[in-house]
Amino acid sequence: MKLLLAEDEAKLGRLLVHKLKKEFHKVDWVMDGQSALDYAMAEVYDVVILDWMMPELTGEEVCTALRKEGCGVSILMLTARDSVDDRIVGLDSGADDYVVKPFDFNELFARIRALARRSVKTFQEDIIRVGSLELNRTAHSLQVFEEHVLLTYKEYQLLEFLMANAGRVLTREQLIDRIWGFDADVSNNNLDALVKLTRKKLKDAKADKAIQSIRNVGYQIG
Template sequence: MNILLAEDDSQLGELIVYMLKKKGDYKVEWVMEGEDAFYYATSTHYDVLILDWMMPNGTGVEVCRRLRKQGYAGAILMLTAKDTVEDRIEGLDAGADDYLVKPFEIGELLARLRALSRRNYAPIFEEEIEIDGLVLNRMSHEVRLGRAEVQLSPREFQLLDLLVQNKGQVLQREVILERIWGFDSEVALKTIDATVKLIRKKLDIVGKQNLLQSIRGVGYKVEH
């Protein structure tokens, strides 16, 4: 199960990440601010979002409400120390699917995650996405321009697809590393640069080398 945890309490956040990874087949990405939670949730598919109510740069309720307004259909579990009926109503009205009051037992958290994962929140992705004449097929992992096909490795395709999904936005190299290689990866940042270089070389064959733009000292982006 792929989970995004947004929790600004470092001790609790570390404990949740540790216990989820210990107890089952969970892949967890952890952020500590509301704005980061919103950005991650709109950039990557997660089976469940776990949002703490009180966070800097956007509370869990605010993030939840923003996501739902943009059509986000994934499962959202709210964590909070607020336990009045009014608070529960506010969280659920903001779009949360479930509500867990602190302190809680890890077993209850796991049970709620399992319950949420059984519901059908699977996002509907376009099978093909096109940018500037270049077509990416997410089912076959094919990339082509007209009749010309670009042969990318699975990792190269994932990186290109991530940038295309977020076209117009600059993705920091650290974000790319977490998305493509994983939260616990020991891969160096220079690996991203090397992978982008390989993609550009292959795109150059079909005349699309400049599709991937470098933002010095920050990361990469695909422009509209």
């Protein structure tokens, strides 16, 4: 599994990374909330582990932001707060599970495995296929001719919207609104750059479908 760990306590972070890697997991470790949000938006993870109290953004704020962006990754919250009200706040922000510090490492690892299993069952039920492209909407992953293609989160958002509307032309305004939000300070150049990077990945994977430019309108696939 590929995990993102956001923990600002250096000693605990190093210990968790060591133990998780011994469990044969790949781990990216960050020490503040903004970095956690950036990593989770840019990469595809099986489980994201968020400490509640971190610099820049709290775990709750990161979780809320990810869910607002439509990110469906499984999220496990770590916190010293053990009241029922605190647990409710964490779960209502979009977390899937909640572990109170200090915790038993074996229990933590079991909860991570459970979240991953739960995700796998969901992944199998939510797939879009267009030609050789197979997009897993819950895993945020793409396969071309059964080969995995690594996407950033925005590349995934672009392909999901285009594939869900295969054969239909989507305007630049629709795409920018869907990917960045209607009030974002984003230009057509940002969209064109994203399309260019995504096209290259499809071409490198020898996909039988491509993102087509519709002059003065937008893009389509299919």
